[in-house]
Amino acid sequence: MRKNLLSSIIAQLILLVFVIIWIIPTFGLFVSSFRDKDLLAVSGWWTSLTTTQVNEIHRTLNKDAQIQENNIYMIKANIFDIDKGKKITSFGITSKNINQFLIEEKATLKDGSELTVSENGEYIWKSQIPFKNKKGKRIFITASSPPNFTLENYKEVLFKEGVGQAFLNTLTVAIPSTIIPLIICSFFAYALSWMRFFGRDTLLAVIIASLVVPLQMSLIPLLSIYNDIGALFNVSSKSYPGVWMAHTGFGLASTTFLLRNFIKSLPHEMIEAARVDGATHYDIFTKIILPLSIPAFASIFILQFLWVWNDLLVGLVFLDQVPSEIIITAKLRELLGSRGENWEILTTGAFVSMTVPLAIFFLLQKYFIRGLVAGSVKG
Amino acid sequence: MSKTTKLALAFLVSVLFFNANVNAEAYSGPDLSGQKVTISGPWLAPEDGYIREIAAIFEKATGATVEYGGSDSFEQQIVIDIKAGSPPDLAIFPQPGLAANMAAIGGLVPLSDDVKNEVLNNYAAGQSWVDLATYPDQNGNDQFYAIFYKVNVKSLVWYSPDNFEDNGYEVPTTMEDLIALTEQMASEGNTPWCIGLGSGDATGWPATDWMEDIMLRTHDPSVYDMWVSNEMPFNDPKVLEAMDFFGSFALNDKYVNGGSKAVATTDFRDSPNGLFSSPAECMMHRQASFIPAFFPEGLEAGVDYDFFYFPAYSTKDLGKPVLGGGTLFAATNDNQATMEFVKFLLHSEPNEHWMAKGGFLTPHKGADLSKYSSDTFRKLGEILTGATTFRFDGSDLMPGAIGAGSFWTGMVDYTNGKSAKDVADAIQASWDAIK
Amino acid sequence: MTIFSLVLYVLAGILVCILYYHISNFLLDFFAKKDSKDSSIRAVIFIAPAFIVLVIFILYPVFETIRLSFFDKFDREFVGINNYIWAVNDPEFRRCILNNLGWLLIVPTLSTFFGLVIANLADRIWWGTIAKSIIFMPMAISFVGAGVIWKFVYDYRGPGDQQIGFLNAIIVSFGLDPQAWITIPIWNNLFLMAIMIWIQTGLAMIIFSAALRGVPKEMLEAARIDGAGELKIFTSIIIPYLQQTILVIWTIITIVVLKIFDIIVAMTNGQWQTEVLANLMFDWMFRGGGDSGRGSVFAIVIMVAVIPIMVLNIYRHKQEQKI
């Protein structure tokens, strides 16, 4: 049994290594999504779990804020706008030496005025003569920042105008874009498996070939067709039914391929028995195949849903980028804006958009596995 | 294309620059209730907000509705939409080259002579703006297609006055001084430059601005024109020289924040942040007039940051060249509301509205200069008025496959260690391939 | 639009689809002569919607692309095979082919292999289900999201600066210089492939983990009695037994990889010699005004590249028909 124990430990270790490697990137994203956006771009997410040292520049108030006490002119305030628990350890008054002074130490400026900074960010700047500076003096601080997590990013992403609507829009796109191909392809797959008609094998070959048609190259020809149809009926060429059909088209090959694998794996005698029992193909499909294919449907539902939910390109091309139609991925891109690389929106947004597919995956996981097995294990 | 390039005429900025013809009238337009204008463009936050505010003025005045959709892959998307025949009503092109291509496939609607005349009359150096927006249509006939709205000046170096003061640096006025200052900074342990070429689909373009500015400072403007039109091949020694000059900054690990490896991986929107970090990660950042929009929040122009003119050599008799660029509005559908919106943009009100928001320059003579958000923008005038040569962004005038393709990627390859010769050869090869 | 109208919209869309089948089949049952054979009209009813979609969304664009590849960039002049000649001589194209080959060799192989190993390990460890969920999680993340996640891994800051990229943080903690991972030619391809492997392993693992349950216990027991170690059992019993499954997974991942596009756009946009065919196609088709002729050539290369995989699968299908 010794050998067994050893091999079990080795197995656990190997698996642990895989799990750690696999989860680190996502975990990093998760932690990052709760971090202060200023910190995101300057320190690694792993540092957020500990107290970290930060360097910041703040500016004192200018001459307008000075008060006079006993012939001494003073500017007093706190350099932090909001208290986030940062503790200043040292400070400086020039960019050449940013931690020249410890807290409460008196820094003497060129003009003879004196500046002290406390741990909590309060500073006093004293001078014998009135302050004349129009702009405040820069104070460079080195502070220790405690682990600081915030829901700000989520608030920003979730409650920003239009995100809720975009979520609904995406569901409006995703649900029919998942179910319609499932319906159409299941009939198709059934016909390919159990009906005899001219050109069946050729059609199957075409389906397999279609698996690789790159989506990008279809965009222009398709959009032209859409425009022609739109012009014909005098309706907008970009609409929800249009995007449903587009997703149906792009998902057709893989959905049919997987469903056919499954439906073909059902025992043929059962289908013949039903035919002898007097069932038409439609009866067989609805009363026998459909109930038995639920696991396969579940797994293909998940795959197609994942694809549609995470899609950006089709949504961009086949829907107008207006609030009533914009999808969540496009909305997140819009939120990202051009203001730097907004890591906080990226991280949070990625996490928010992940939740729905993950929830669906965990809900349907049981069926998912069963469905895939039948479809692929049996050659 | 070559025709357009030739139209990249010099126009003196004294003309571009403001005259005091104040036109304070509010815009009023015809009743367009029930009509809709859709606009798509590359602007995302915060600029999308400004264009929407401007659209709101139009909506209020005419009763039409305006919808703006921004996308960071606008340049691909507009091609898809136009080719498929479902474009928006108006497209905001970030560069004339793409607009010219779209005109060539019949994707744009020519603007009326009224509009053309208004540009001629109301824009400083109106003829130049008209020429830059005149392209052959699908039948090869030249047509006027677009109006420039929101222009920028590129030959600027941004810095933190406080940092300069702390270190005792002086703003350089000649290229020699700038090079000396760069060396001095490096020798004192400071990093002189922040350079970032990252820009998603358009990664590499900031380096093309460097190249163009350098070309204007090392050679005669006519050489620049020949280079842009490819009458002088891209792998000409003069171009290689300019590239190596850029390399003397960008490829020197001591001169650039993060070392040369960081140049191409840093996003252009992130890179100026080094000016404002503690301690300062770099001292200077060469970028166009729009860049303050990407500075950290809460910074104040003239206090926390300032800029100086990217100087010319005192020893070369090339004067003070200035490089500029701009975005253009082109109509992609012909309808009343769309054409009215184009006219509306030529009114002073929308110009003044954005002037007040910052990050915006206009050649519109009717706009009230006092509406500019800060002295900083007024100061741009000094640079412009002091300029002896003005050139439009060359990469924007090159064919899309070069100016928005191999030139960008070539510069990325260059910062990644490929030799100037190899890079230039490859760019020239791609140019030959589309001829 | 309100939630209510969206719900209505969705329901209407799905209902139309269902009603089509129901009503057409009902009509067929009603009108078709009682004694005729379950007629071929029904086959048409079953196939028609999918077939129409297939023609419009796949076949038509394919033929359009083939046509475009023989025309100039504005789709005006017939240029024969000039676009193809140009492509063959284009160094970028050749690099893409090499990169694609690298992707095709490495990603499906490693994803399949890791998937198999993980499935095999996870099935006999009590926390295996949790492990499997974690490994599968990347499947649920969009490519854009994956791009963000991996930027936090590969991010580069200059030496001396604080690293926010995980990989560089590790390197630096060992006292080495940080690397700009995604800019190192050739190697950067591997770093991008790692992302794809990270995503696809989950799919492979899920399928394998299900397939493993089909391995007859008697066979494993027989092997143990014969004195085979766990490793030996894995290599000489489990792998050969799952041959068919391995082929299926390998095919699925290969097809995904052949179309690889989003990750590269998100991470490098094809710079630093990481370009692949789909990127090249997209760039030529849409960038800077677009050249539909040359773009189409690359699309066709991608489609041609799949022929061997298709033949393999059709051959497999034929075999399966025989049994």
Place this chain on the structure above:
Amino acid sequence: MKDRSKEDEVADININTVNKYFGDVHVIKDISLDVKSQSFTVLVGPSGCGKSTMLRMIAGLEDINSGTISIDGQVVNDLPPKERNIAMVFQSYALYPHMTVFDNMAFGLKLEKRSKDEINERVQEAARILQIEDYLQRKPKQLSGGQRQRVAIGRAITRKPKVFLFDEPLSNLDAALRVQMRVELAKLHDELNATMIYVTHDQTEAMTLADDIVVLDEGIVSQKGSPMKLYNTPSNLFVGGFIGSPKMNFIKSTIISKNNDSTEVNLFESSKLTVPKISDISSEGDQVQIGIRPEHLLVNQEGDASWESKVFVVEKLGSGTFLYLEKEGEPLVVEAAGDSNIKVGDTVKIGFNASRCHIFDNSDQAFQ
């Protein structure tokens, strides 16, 4: 329930020069066959002989390339299965796994839109006949193999078809159950009085169940007739070898001479044998095979011919003993008495009567 008259529940089946190709493979070659109403006909043959295809063509599950099949005088070539008034029981039972036993049996009736009461009544009756009343609410998964088989048969019974088709229904059962079900099927046939066509590769099933056996070989009918007729007078070598267990022994031989009512052949190298059977087409010197069943070889007894052989293997079955021997290169199986004490290595005397043996000519046809 309507009183069933025999005319409308039983049927003649006429198969007329039917051909079937799978691609290039000609699987059914010009088969013509009549199945009498109310008979229990077994199609038997080795795998690949076309027996299942034949059955499936009758059921309407396979198209017919040429020829006609008629049930009760009506040509059904182009009728779908449901309109042929047949029911079929499959080898794998082919139950619907997601339905209860009741629903499985009621499926066909529901499709015919029968009333609830009628469905209930018919299912209950079938369940009673098959003694599966207790399982009606279970799913197939919860049943044993034998029970599933009953459900499959029950599903056929409820529909009251004119013709029952069985496609190797017992081959998935273990030996004991198979015997039991065999008996029950025979009883069922008596009870229902319906026409039944039964496909099997097991000649024991064929012998025990059939009124008529049709032996199929490579797409043609080898011989048709009652079980005993096939046993006693196989019309060719194939049928001779196929019917009977253990297999008939075959000994190579040549014709020495022939006359009007018998033929003289040589037996092994040294002896001769006169068999009271003749063939018109054979002549002296032709190669033939002598066929003799193991149960017709006599141990330690004299017959029309006899010789001595050494025993290699002894199989004791209790009721009998099989001896495996060899003579001049020809392997032979002999059935001896159950209490025989012959051991391996013993030399025994073997003999047989000429009337018990069959002669097959060089085209494998039997002498009459």
